[in-house]
Amino acid sequence: MALYKSILVAKADLKMAMKVKMVRYGLIGIGALGPITMLVTVALMVYGDPVIGVLILPSISAILAPMLGMIAIIPASMIAANALVGEKEMNTLEPLLSTPLTDRELLIGKLLSSFIPSMALLLGSILVSEIGTFIILRSVGAEFILVPGIPGLFLLLTAGPTLIVAIVSIMILISGRVKRVYEAYQTSGAVVMVFILPMMIPTMTMGAGTVDMNSVWMWNIITFLITLVIAASTWALAVRKFNRDTMISM
Amino acid sequence: MVIKLDEVVISGLTKKFDDLTAVDHIEFNVAKGSIYGLLGPNGAGKSTTIRLLCTLLRPDEGTATVSGFDIIESPVQVREITGVLPEEGNHTLYQTLSGYDNLEYFARLYDVPEDEIPGRIEELLTFMDLWERKDDPAGELSTGNRQRLALCRALLHKPKVLLLDEPTAALDPVAAKRVRKLILSFSEKYGQTFFINSHNLSEVQRMCDKIAIIDEGKILLSGDTQELRTRFKTSQDFRIRVVDDLEKAGSIAESLDFVTSLKKEADTIVVTIEDPFTNNSMLMQSLLSQGIKIVEFAEEEATLEDLYLDVIKEGGAK
Numbered sequence: 001m002a003l004y005k006s007i008l009v010a011k012a013d014l015k016m017a018m019k020v021k022m023v024r025y026g027l028i029g030i031g032a033l034g035p036i037t038m039l040v041t042v043a044l045m046v047y048g049d050p051v052i053g054v055l056i057l058p059s060i061s062a063i064l065a066p067m068l069g070m071i072a073i074i075p076a077s078m079i080a081a082n083a084l085v086g087e088k089e090m091n092t093l094e095p096l097l098s099t100p101l102t103d104r105e106l107l108i109g110k111l112l113s114s115f116i117p118s119m120a121l122l123l124g125s126i127l128v129s130e131i132g133t134f135i136i137l138r139s140v141g142a143e144f145i146l147v148p149g150i151p152g153l154f155l156l157l158t159a160g161p162t163l164i165v166a167i168v169s170i171m172i173l174i175s176g177r178v179k180r181v182y183e184a185y186q187t188s189g190a191v192v193m194v195f196i197l198p199m200m201i202p203t204m205t206m207g208a209g210t211v212d213m214n215s216v217w218m219w220n221i222i223t224f225l226i227t228l229v230i231a232a233s234t235w236a237l238a239v240r241k242f243n244r245d246t247m248i249s250m
Numbered sequence: 251m252v253i254k255l256d257e258v259v260i261s262g263l264t265k266k267f268d269d270l271t272a273v274d275h276i277e278f279n280v281a282k283g284s285i286y287g288l289l290g291p292n293g294a295g296k297s298t299t300i301r302l303l304c305t306l307l308r309p310d311e312g313t314a315t316v317s318g319f320d321i322i323e324s325p326v327q328v329r330e331i332t333g334v335l336p337e338e339g340n341h342t343l344y345q346t347l348s349g350y351d352n353l354e355y356f357a358r359l360y361d362v363p364e365d366e367i368p369g370r371i372e373e374l375l376t377f378m379d380l381w382e383r384k385d386d387p388a389g390e391l392s393t394g395n396r397q398r399l400a401l402c403r404a405l406l407h408k409p410k411v412l413l414l415d416e417p418t419a420a421l422d423p424v425a426a427k428r429v430r431k432l433i434l435s436f437s438e439k440y441g442q443t444f445f446i447n448s449h450n451l452s453e454v455q456r457m458c459d460k461i462a463i464i465d466e467g468k469i470l471l472s473g474d475t476q477e478l479r480t481r482f483k484t485s486q487d488f489r490i491r492v493v494d495d496l497e498k499a500g501s502i503a504e505s506l507d508f509v510t511s512l513k514k515e516a517d518t519i520v521v522t523i524e525d526p527f528t529n530n531s532m533l534m535q536s537l538l539s540q541g542i543k544i545v546e547f548a549e550e551e552a553t554l555e556d557l558y559l560d561v562i563k564e565g566g567a568k
Contacts, residue, residue, distance in 0.1 A: 005359065012344075012355050019346040091342045095403065098304045098334040099359040100326050245308050 005101055009109025013083040014117060022185075023082055027075050031121045034071035035128040038064050042133050042147055050140045057145050059210040065152025066223075069160045072125045076118035076164045080171035081184035083113045088247075089181055097244050107172070107242045114168045115161070122160050126153065151213065155220040162224070162231040169234035172242055257282040257411055257443040258303065262312030265298050272298040274467035275312060280411075280460070285437055285444040287458035287475070289451065295467040296447040297337050300413045303445065304334045317410050330360070333409035337416055337447075340396035345389030349380060349399050352388055353406060360407035374402040378432065394425030401432065408440070415447045430457055486526035487550035488533065491518045493543040502540055506533060520550075 017023045041060060045053035087093040096106070126148060133147040148156060171184065178184045201219045258280035265273040273295045280286040290296050301307045303314055305325035313320055319327040336342050343352050350371060357367045375381040378398040380391075388396060397417070404412055417433065418426035434457060437444055448454050454461055455475065462472035471478065492499045496517060503509050503521045508529040511522040523529045526549075534547055 008355070008358050016344060016346060090345065091336075091338065092344055094301075094306065094336040095334065095342050095356070095400075096359075097306050098329060098332070098336070099356065100330045100361065101359060102326060244306050 002105060003108070005105045006109035006112055009096075009101070009106060010112035010116060013079070013110065013113035016086070017079050017082045017113070020082060020086075023075075023078050026078055027117065027121065030071055030074050031124065034068040034125040035132065037071075038068055038125075038129040038147065039132040039136070043136050046136050046140055046142065050142055054137070054142050054145065056210055057147060058149050058213070061145070061147040061149040061152055062211050062213070062216045065148035065155055068125050068129065068148060068152075069122065069156045069163070072122035072156075073118050073160060073164050073167060075121055076114045076167045077171060078185060079117060080110065080114040080168045081175075081181055083110050084171055084175040085178055085181050085184040088175070089179070093247060097247065103243050104239075107239065110172070111165065111168050114171075115164050118164045119161060122156060126156060151216045151220050154217075155223060158224040159220075159227040162227040166227060166231040166234050169231065169238040172238040173234065255282045256280060257284075258286075258314065258316050258445060260299075260303075260312075260314040263299070263302055263309050263314055264311035265295075265302055265307055266310050271467050273302065273309075276462075276464070276467070276469045278462050278469060278472045280443060280445055282443055283437070283441045284459040285433070285446065285457050287454035287461040288445070288447050288464055289449065289454055289461055290464040291449060294464045296449075296464060297415050298467075299464070300334070300336075300415050300445070300447055303328075304332050304413050305329055330407075331410045333404035333407065333412045335400055335404045335412070335414040335417055338420065339400035339404075339415070339417070340393050340420065343388040343396060343400060343403070346387055348385045349375065349388055349391065349402075350384040352399065353402055356403050357406050362407050370406060371402075374405060378402055392425075394421050394428070397421055397425065397429060398432070401429065405436065409442065411443045411445065412436075413445050416449070417446060418448075418450060418453055426453070433457060486530075487520055487522050488526075488530060489518055489520050489546065489548045489550060490537070490544060491546035492537075493517075493545060495542055498540070499537055499542045502536055502542065503533065506536060509533070518546075 018027075041064060042053075042057065045057060045060060047053075087096060101109075129147055134144055137144055146153070174187050175184065178187060201223055204219075256279040260276055260278050262275045262277060263273055264271065264275050276295075276299065288296050288299060298307065302309050303316060303321065305321050305328050308322065313322050315321070316328045317331050319331070321328050343349075344355070347355070353371045353374070354367060357370060358364075362370055371384075372381060375384055378401065380395060380398060380402070383391060383395065388399060391399065397420075401414075401417070404414070414433070418429050421429060430453065433444060433446070436442060444457075446454070446458065458475050460473060461475050461478065463470045490499065490503075496514060496519065500512060500514055500519050503519060504512055506523075506529075508524045509521050510524060513520040521533065523533060530549070534544070537544060
């Protein structure tokens with residue numbers, strides 16, 4: 001398998017996806033939404049009452065971290081829908097499949113085209129949130145606290161990528177059943193909703209303004225394991241289903 | 251004597267979609283460097299045949315080899331040496347990318363050496379008169395220009411075999427003529443093998459060395475274009491110009507039971523006869539023996555359309 005060919009496919013997909021207004025503005029809008037929500041919340045807490053704000057910031061961070069992840073991975077489904085169903089809708093799938101690309105190279109290419117921007121968005125969101133929080137805390141002379149904190153970073157950097165793989169895999173599986181990109185967007189939206197749940201579970205431990213950090217850790221690990229199982233099983237299924245015959249016949 | 255080796259060998263190729271047998275145990279060979287036409291009505295199985303040959307679909311039975319590579323055993327190698335123009339090729343380009351970017355992307359996918367890509371693209375686009383428009387998004391080009399761009403894409407990696415599905419469909423006559431000219435010039439210049447799907451009879455007649463007629467997934471007939479045009483006539487028109495006795499000549503011809511129709515035009519009668527290869531001499535003899543002076547006895551050229559309609563009507567191999 002030649003990885004450079006997969007990268008070639010991913011680059012072309014990204015280039016094409018960025019020419020679609022819905023994807024381009026969706027990425028910018030969604031990408032900005034997570035850090036803005038995060039920083040506005042931090043600012044309200046810290047500027048409202050710096051002492052209490054700094055005290056409850058780790059708990060707030062634990063609640064907001066999954067939200068940051070959820071928002072950052074939504075574009076994965078948009079780009080995957082465009083890269084898979086879009087090719088079919090634009091009639092470009094057949095010439096692409098007529099090239100010497102192997103099924104595996106194509107599959108990896110389609111995964112990378114969604115994975116790379118979604119991961120970049122996730123990491124960018126984390127970085128902007130951390131830098132913004134640092135600036136806000138320094139402006140009131142408070143000690144620096146990571147927002148998202150360590151448990152949140154663990155969740156985002158483990159469950160985030162596995163969830164992206166799961167979403168792309170599910171998109172590959174449903175692409176055989178939908179004919180138009182907008183149908184795929186709708187279906188992928190529903191799929192994202194399913195995956196929101198495991199990411200939200202840690203927030204259920206909250207009580208009286210703070211959360212039990214042990215419980216946060218436990219649920220973050222469980223969430224990661226759930227996403228890992230979902231990603232592994234859907235990816236395995238996608239690899240089995242992804243072949244020329246089914247793509248052309250569908 | 252020049253012996254042409256077979257570039258494409260199809261043996262018992264079959265493809266089913268649920269209850270529909272799209273391609274039903276077809277067999278034929280395509281000689282190296284030839285232009286082969288697969289004729290048939292819509293839904294006959296032409297596109298499925300091309301999709302099988304370029305390994306997009308996997309056959310249920312039988313197989314085929316392209317330049318010695320088996321489509322089931324070596325699909326990647328088959329795709330490396332084939333260039334494909336899919337059905338409605340002009341709609342299969344990345345519309346938002348420029349013509350140049352479309353070709354550059356596919357050149358890389360086909361492993362054209364990086365240092366050869368710009369030159370290869372320029373050569374093809376210049377040949378197709380598209381170089382000036384290389385930076386225009388494909389979606390902004392005319393149908394004819396898009397079709398030629400799609401042909402460029404198929405030719406980029408200098409494939410041994412070109413599989414073209416309805417290459418002139420949806421084109422105006424001028425654009426269609428241009429595409430036909432391009433195919434013929436490439437065939438002559440590079441000796442590539444062309445396999446062309448078409449339901450355009452005159453197109454096939456003008457371009458192809460050999461043809462096969464397919465209907466309901468079955469090959470009804472295959473062979474040399476010229477030979478088939480003459481061999482498979484169940485009836486044929488003859489134009490007979492006579493001196494004076496036009497009425498008498500008409501009456502004699504009408505009395506023969508193998509004459510199925512008769513028309514009179516000035517000094518000429520046009521008769522349609524059954525089994526022309528047996529009966530044409532009998533017609534002439536009958537006229538001459540009754541004193542008719544014949545100035546001209548000409549066979550109307552048989553067209554592929556006649557052949558095609560005959561074969562489709564009979565619905566069986568001859």
